[in-house]
Amino acid sequence: MARTGRPRAFDKDQALERALLLFWARGYGATSVQDLVEALDLERGSLYGAFGDKRRFYLTAVQLYWDTYERALVAALEDGPVLPALREVLANPARAQEHASDVGVPHGCMIGNTTAELVPQDAEAAEIVTRSHARFTQIVADALRRGQAGGEVVKDATPEAQAQLLLFTVQGLSLVSRTGLDTTAALAAVDALIDALRA
Numbered sequence: 001m002a003r004t005g006r007p008r009a010f011d012k013d014q015a016l017e018r019a020l021l022l023f024w025a026r027g028y029g030a031t032s033v034q035d036l037v038e039a040l041d042l043e044r045g046s047l048y049g050a051f052g053d054k055r056r057f058y059l060t061a062v063q064l065y066w067d068t069y070e071r072a073l074v075a076a077l078e079d080g081p082v083l084p085a086l087r088e089v090l091a092n093p094a095r096a097q098e099h100a101s102d103v104g105v106p107h108g109c110m111i112g113n114t115t116a117e118l119v120p121q122d123a124e125a126a127e128i129v130t131r132s133h134a135r136f137t138q139i140v141a142d143a144l145r146r147g148q149a150g151g152e153v154v155k156d157a158t159p160e161a162q163a164q165l166l167l168f169t170v171q172g173l174s175l176v177s178r179t180g181l182d183t184t185a186a187l188a189a190v191d192a193l194i195d196a197l198r199a
Contacts, residue, residue: 082147109174
């Protein structure tokens with residue numbers, strides 16, 4: 001009878017979620033394989049066998065981050081008033097402490113962090129970032145289009161241009177939040193942008 005190998009003694013999904021938090025808090029370069037081994041309580045062989053090398057593990061975590069974010073974004077914008085929901089989306093980078101875990105407080109947006117650390121040298125990372133930005137713009141533009149049709153959102157610009165502006169804003173806030181952010185000032189800036197979109 002052929003050997004099927006010893007079953008893994010850990011939950012791969014839980015390990016990936018924990019690795020995501022560690023990478024998010026420390027960044028790709030500052031997270032060592034030993035950090036992952038200790039945080040996940042895994043042997044190196046189990047880690048490599050389940051996820052590959054550190055780069056592959058990181059990119060898998062980034063994709064999980066985006067998939068989770070996209071589901072939340074779609075749910076937030078699928079119905080109801082558009083502008084209050086968009087305000088919450090934009091305000092999230094100013095409230096990073098809410099996502100703190102025992103492995104640290106997250107710094108910025110993992111998509112933005114990946115851009116800063118790996119793009120443009122890593123083509124696969126660049127593809128994940130580009131695809132994520134395109135999906136953000138599409139989802140937000142669809143919501144803004146609904147807001148324009150309902151008279152909630154100003155029609156001075158196309159929904160696509162407005163969505164690009166919101167992408168640049170949320171990525172900018174995420175980047176600034178990595179060095180410390182005046183939450184009051186950040187939320188005031190978000191409110192000013194939301195007011196500018198109000199019909």
